[in-house]
Amino acid sequence: MKLRIFITAFAAFLSLMLLQGDALAEVPNFPVLVPLTGFLSLEGTSQRNGAVMALDEDKSVAYGVFDTATSPEVAVNAMERALRDRIHTGVIIGPILGTQMLAMLPLAEEYQVPLVTISGTAKLTEMGNPWIFRFFPGDAVTKVAHARYAVEELGRRRPAILYQTTAYGQSGRGHLETTFRSLGAVPVYQEGLDVSVRDVTAALAKAMAAKPDVLVLHLHSGPTALLVRQARAQGIDLPIVAGSAMHQPTTAALLEPSELRDVCAETGSSPISGGSPEMERFTADYREKFGSDPDAFALAQYDATRMLLVARHTGPTGGAPLRDWLASHEFRGLAMTYKSDGKGNMAHDAVIVCYDGSTRTPHIAMRYKGVDLAR
Amino acid sequence: MEFLQLAINGIALGAAYALVALGFVLILNATGAVNFAQGDLVAAGGFLAVALAGFLPVPGLLLLPLVVILMAGLGLAVSAAAYWPLRDRPPVAVFISTIALGIVIQNGLNGLFGAEPRAAPPLFSGGHLEFFGLVIARQSLAIMGVAALLIGGVQLLLKHTQLGRRLRATAQDREVAAALGVPVGAMVALTFALAAALAGVAGLLLANQFFITPTHGTDFIVKAYIAVVIGGWGRVGGALAGAMLVALFETVVAAWTDYAVATGLLYAALLTILVFRPQGLFGEAEGRRA
CATH class of the missing domain: 3.40.50.2300 (Response regulator)
Structure with missing residues (x-):
């Protein structure tokens, strides 16, 4: 009796495993x-x-x-x-x-x-x-939108570019410079920042000495927030057009809404902007x-x-x-x-989001569709 | 004026680095081994301040004692986990165990808090003061003040108290200190607690002005290491001077050149010191190099 129960149970278990295996094979x-x-x-x-x-x-x-x-x-x-x-x-x-x-x-x-x-x-x-x-x-889309917004929408002609020395930063800098030049806005200052740099006042001082009319950032999240904060603390009220790190809610959370006034960022989308x-x-x-x-x-x-x-x-x-x-x-x-x-390359659109200084939620200021397909 | 502005920023940054380097040297002297988790303890202190601020929305100054106490406890745990089981092994064993512990702390912070940068509350209040065209963040002044007080306090403790004498005796020669009845094990554990508390304060100070992420500890330990090599292996005063020098390279020298060149010049200075004055600018504490 016990043997029969055991054999039945074992057979049932085996069938279950085989069935499950078949089912898994299809998933x-x-x-x-x-x-x-x-x-x-x-x-x-x-x-x-x-x-x-x-x-x-x-x-x-x-x-x-x-x-x-x-x-x-x-x-x-x-x-x-x-x-x-x-x-x-x-x-x-x-x-x-x-x-x-x-x-x-x-x-x-x-x-x-x-x-x-x-x-x-x-x-x-x-x-x-x-x-x-x-x-x-990719950069061929977002950096074009980045530079075009600074030149075509904000009317700026003297960008100062501050970028990260990582592969990400250097790739973006290259696209930014090319696009700015093609738009007739030659960058007046460019400097690469290592991700470990904490105090960026030296870079800001040199950038301001070149008399830019817009600060263009292509930095990771923490360095973007640092630069925005230190720029505002130094009384620099130029518009800042930042890379996609600035659109991240976690980056904006590091800054006071007032520090974000006249700060914009390029990105693929901004879900929190609705x-x-x-x-x-x-x-x-x-x-x-x-x-x-x-x-x-x-x-x-x-x-x-x-x-x-x-x-x-x-x-x-x-x-x-x-x-x-x-x-x-x-x-x-x-x-x-x-x-x-x-x-x-599946994505060809970019948006520019901007902060109005009263909230950390940005609004979409500009949409660029089919940027790389149009060229 | 611009030079003064940059110098003030550099001194504030150097003051925070000095707290990291001071903790590094204290453990180096007490154990003869490099604590590579010191930078990650700074990150832990920063995140602790962020977490405490979530429960107690008060200025950082009021959180400071809590951070000091909790970080001292973490220092004791670090001592028990990374030093105590290996105390009779060559210093390189502790070196490796603290690297491992640092990775554990880093990933633990990542798991607990996430990878995004966080900001701790300011010591008193945010904002800036203006003096004759100089813009100085209130937090920078607070960093300089707190760092000066703590460094002075540690010096007083080490030089003018019985506990300090025991700590120094342990640092100078553990075997002789033990023979004279100094509880060497307790002194080493206390040193870890003190170093972690200093790291915690540095973390709180830095996490407001410069933000903090779980991976920032690596940057801090590299800077502390450079500061200690420049100042003199095992020299407390040398480490403080070295920390200031590192920060001034990041601000003043970077303004004259650029950040990449300034970093290159800092390493060139480090190599020059290693070649022509390997004992560091202030001389090496005897027999300390692991």
């Missing part, structure tokens, strides 16, 4: 590889949150989150781990850190898995790799789920993941079919409409 896996520790963990966390929010809403795919930290080796190892089960892994949601993405590109080609990212590093889509899809406007019922719902849901305000990185990754999920529901779940689908389809996301330019 595609979308690994999320993002920097959750190290100097880009703020942006990586936004990226993770955006992806997780879309995946949790849909619930039709499995996912795991892997921390890529700051080095290319860690990212490649994380990708290898994620790809270990190659049958289920149809796509990799890759990190915002460009150096990591560059190291992951050959693996994507080798394993024939699309890599979806929000990294802004221009080179990623310039290497002829058909497996990369970038859902955040603009549509769908955007406001996204912002409210994000706040409820993560207890913080969403930024453009979170929204871009949310949109990217939703496009992958639309693909999953209409057919391709990975590999070459998904690559071809992403390369040929248009997707209307919350931030913008995404469509590949043939190189994997």
Whole structure:
């Protein structure tokens, strides 16, 4: 009797496991590889949150989150781990850190898995790799909008550019200078700041000695807030047009609203600025789920993941079919409409947000659509 | 006038760096080992101030005693975790264990508070004062004042109290101190507590004016290390002077050149000192180099 019960129970268990295995075999896996520790963990966390929010809403795919930290080796190892089960892994949601993405590109080609990212590093889509899809406007879009706003909307002709000495900063500086020159506004001063610099009064003093009419920043979050604060403390009331770090709610939170007067920033989108019922719902849901305000990185990754999920529901779940689908389809996301330019650049719009000095919530001052497609 | 403005900013920054370097030297002297978690303790102090301000929305000055006490407790924990089990091993073991502990603190802060920069409350109030065209942040004045008081207090403690004499005896020769009845283990633990408390104060001061992130500790320890090498390995006064020099390179020299060149010049100065005066500007405390 006991033996029969045991055999029946064992058979039932075995059937359950086999059924579950069959079911699991049909569930595609979308690994999320993002920097959750190290100097880009703020942006990586936004990226993770955006992806997780879309995946949790849909619930039709499995996912795991892997921390890529700051080095290319860690990212490649994380990708290898994620790809270990190659049958289920149809796509990799890759990190915002460009150096990591560059190291992951050959693996994507080798394993024939699309890599979806929000990294802004221009080179990623310039290497002829058909497996990369970038859902955040790169420097070729945002820096053009950045410079055009300063010149065309604010009427400034003597920009002083302060940028970070990192790869991110230098890439942006190059695009800014080229665009400013093409608009007839030659920068009167340029200096690179290391991320460890705490006191920027020396840079401000030298910049002001060149008599600029606008301060143009391309810095990470903390340094942007530091520079704005120290500029205002020194009585510098020039307009400041900053990089996308300034649009992040966590950056604005470091400053008093009065310090933010005449400060603008370029970005892909600004969820907290609202603009549509769908955007406001996204912002409210994000706040409820993560207890913080969403930024453009979170929204871009949310949109990217939703496009992958639309693909999953209409057919391709990975590999070459998904690559071809992403390369040929248009997707209307919350931030913008995404469509590949043939190189994997999916995002072509940028916005300029500005603060009015009374609140830390910016308003959208200008939209630039199809910036890189128009040229 | 511009030079004066930059010099004042540099001195304020140097005062905060000096607190970091002072804690670094105290542990160096007490244990003979480099505490590479000192920078991360500064970040921990900054985040502690941010967290306390969430519960008690009062000026930083009122949070300062709480930060000192809690950070001293953390210093004791650091001593128990990273030094005590390795006290009979070569100094390099403590060097490695404090690096590991620093990473734990860094990732712990990231997990607890997130990666975004945070600002602690000002010591008294925000805003600026203007004197003859100079703009001085109230927080800068507070940093200079608090740093001067604390550094003076530590010097008084070390030179004019029985506890200070025991701490110095432990720092000079642990074996002889133990033979004379000094509770060496307690003195070392106390040194860690004191160093962590100083790091906590530095964290509170820096986190208002320059913000704080979980990864900032690495910057602070590098600057403290340079300050100590320039000033003289194990010299308290040398570390303070070295910290001022590092900060003046970041402000005054950077204004004459640019930040990249100023950083290069700082490292060139460091190399020159290592080649021509390896004992540092103020001489090396005997037998301290690990």
